[in-house]
Every structure is written in structure tokens, then in C-alpha cells.
Amino acid sequence: MEKIFFDSWESVLRTLVVGVLAYVLLVIQLRLSGKRTLSKMNSFDFVVTVAFGSVLATLLLTKDVPLMDGVVAFGILIVLQFLITWLSVRFPWVSDLVKAKPVLLVHQGELLEDSMKAARITKEEIMAALRNQGIGSLSEVGAVVLETEGSLSIIKKVEDLHNPVFENVQKPASLVDCLSSGKSYPT
Structure with a gap:
């Protein structure tokens, strides 16, 4: 009960350093992945966005998760996003699977x-x-x-x-x- 408001300065410093680095690395990865990753969201895009948020929160608040694990998780999500969009452009059945029709x-x-x-x-x-x-x-x-x-x-x-x-x-x-x-x- 004594750690509700403050644990240690080390914990605060870790959150600060990991938060800034994770944010910068996520922005770099998103910029490298192209505009499609940041486009208007369909249901598949929404799921990926929620997953990004979950990975970032886990990375920031869980001391047992190293920064590199979070960066790899971001990379996996971006690669999967790229792969699904690449496939959906080439195969209509993939597009129908991940997107609703207008x-x-x-x-x-x-x-x-x-x-x-x-x-x-x-x-x-x-x-x-x-x-x-x-x-x-x-x-x-x-x-x-x-x-x-x-x-x-x-x-x-x-x-x-x-x-x-x-x-x-x-x-x-x-x-x-x-x-x-x-x-x-x-x-």
C-alpha cells in the first residue's frame, strides 16, 4: 500500500527514458512504413492501432519488458499491417476479408x-x-x-x-x- 503514489526515482527515470525512446522509435517506424499505416481506419486498422497503444502502455509501465521487446512488437505490427495491405491490393478476397464494403x-x-x-x-x-x-x-x-x-x-x-x-x-x-x-x- 505504501507504493500507491511513489515507488522510486529509478522507476520514474525508467518510465521517462523508455517513454521518450519508445515514442521516438514508434514515430520513426510509422514514418518508414508509409502513409497507409496512418490512413483513415477500417476495422483492421483500428485493431492495429489499439495493439500499438497496448504495446506502448506495457512498455512504459511494466518494468520487466525491455525497450527492445517493445520495438520488436511495434515492428511486427507494422510488418503485418504492410503485409495485409499489400495482399489486399493484389487479392480482392483478402481485401473483402479485412474491410467492409461501402x-x-x-x-x-x-x-x-x-x-x-x-x-x-x-x-x-x-x-x-x-x-x-x-x-x-x-x-x-x-x-x-x-x-x-x-x-x-x-x-x-x-x-x-x-x-x-x-x-x-x-x-x-x-x-x-x-x-x-x-x-x-x-x-
């Missing part, structure tokens, strides 16, 4: 309720995103897409959902059926 939430000013429910996105969240883009009405919107990292992309005009921009976007089957038959989507 989801169409609004089409030609109509909310796609089934897609919104499946994505757990509310009308209010969509309206807030529209306001942030200076859009005052759903009728001004060609499409709203929930991207893989959770952001909402707003497209003002949509000529055709078969456009390459929408190639990998998940669309509700009922909308695809309506578009292929030439009918209007039920609201």
Missing part, C-alpha cells in the same frame, strides 16, 4: 431504409452529414454512401449506379431489381 444509404433523394438498418445508421446521422456539406434537402442528393472506414460520402448527382464509382458499393437487392426493371424504388 453501403449505399440514399439513392436519388430516397432513404434506403433496409440498408440504413443493416448499417445501423439513422436518418438524423445522414441529415447531419448533408448539413455539414451545405445541402439543405434530400432531393438535392444523388447518393449517400457509408464508406469502409465509417465516413459518409455525399454525391449530388448520380447518372447511373453502374458507374465505376459505385462498382464495389453494396446496394439493396430491392433497389437493384427496380433499376433493372425500370420501375421506381418504393418509398
Whole structure:
């Protein structure tokens, strides 16, 4: 109970030295690994980021873990991140495994309720995103897409959902059926 507030100056000095060195080495490793490691996060990126934090905390607060062990752990995470992103660029099935598909939430000013429910996105969240883009009405919107990292992309005009921009976007089957038959989507 006597070590709740202070253990020793040696412990404080170790935390200070290891903390500064671990931080500097992590920043160097992240810069060397490229921009992709620090990009907007999908679920895989989030897991790696949490793991970075866990390794750093363990390194700072656990006296039994040497600095080099933490640096190696950071390196392993960065190499795995690089490997997964390299594989996902070359093999679509790897990309599908680690990333969610973007989801169409609004089409030609109509909310796609089934897609919104499946994505757990509310009308209010969509309206807030529209306001942030200076859009005052759903009728001004060609499409709203929930991207893989959770952001909402707003497209003002949509000529055709078969456009390459929408190639990998998940669309509700009922909308695809309506578009292929030439009918209007039920609201």
C-alpha cells in the first residue's frame, strides 16, 4: 500500500527514458512504413492501432519488458499491417476479408431504409452529414454512401449506379431489381 503514489526515482527515470525512446522509435517506424499505416481506419486498422497503444502502455509501465521487446512488437505490427495491405491490393478476397464494403444509404433523394438498418445508421446521422456539406434537402442528393472506414460520402448527382464509382458499393437487392426493371424504388 505504501507504493500507491511513489515507488522510486529509478522507476520514474525508467518510465521517462523508455517513454521518450519508445515514442521516438514508434514515430520513426510509422514514418518508414508509409502513409497507409496512418490512413483513415477500417476495422483492421483500428485493431492495429489499439495493439500499438497496448504495446506502448506495457512498455512504459511494466518494468520487466525491455525497450527492445517493445520495438520488436511495434515492428511486427507494422510488418503485418504492410503485409495485409499489400495482399489486399493484389487479392480482392483478402481485401473483402479485412474491410467492409461501402453501403449505399440514399439513392436519388430516397432513404434506403433496409440498408440504413443493416448499417445501423439513422436518418438524423445522414441529415447531419448533408448539413455539414451545405445541402439543405434530400432531393438535392444523388447518393449517400457509408464508406469502409465509417465516413459518409455525399454525391449530388448520380447518372447511373453502374458507374465505376459505385462498382464495389453494396446496394439493396430491392433497389437493384427496380433499376433493372425500370420501375421506381418504393418509398
